[in-house]
Amino acid sequence: MVGPIQGARISALPRRNTRFEADRLCSHPGCITKLSIYNRRDTCFAHAGFKIPRLRGRTRPQS
Numbered sequence: 001m002v003g004p005i006q007g008a009r010i011s012a013l014p015r016r017n018t019r020f021e022a023d024r025l026c027s028h029p030g031c032i033t034k035l036s037i038y039n040r041r042d043t044c045f046a047h048a049g050f051k052i053p054r055l056r057g058r059t060r061p062q063s
């Protein structure tokens with residue numbers, strides 16, 4: 001015999017999205033880019049020092 005279908009009771013969402021202080025500006029000198037409240041860095045994307053990770057192979061020796 002198949003019993004009744006059971007499920008979890010509806011409850012509140014676990015947590016809200018992490019947010020940061022609003023109306024922050026990029027910390028790079030002279031940059032007036034406003035940062036998103038979802039951006040956990042203190043610089044904009046252009047000044048974040050983003051580096052492309054090496055996907056495969058060897059790094060080319062610096063000449």
Ligand SMILES: [Zn+2]
Nearest residue numbers: 026031044047
């Ligand atoms: Zn910037």
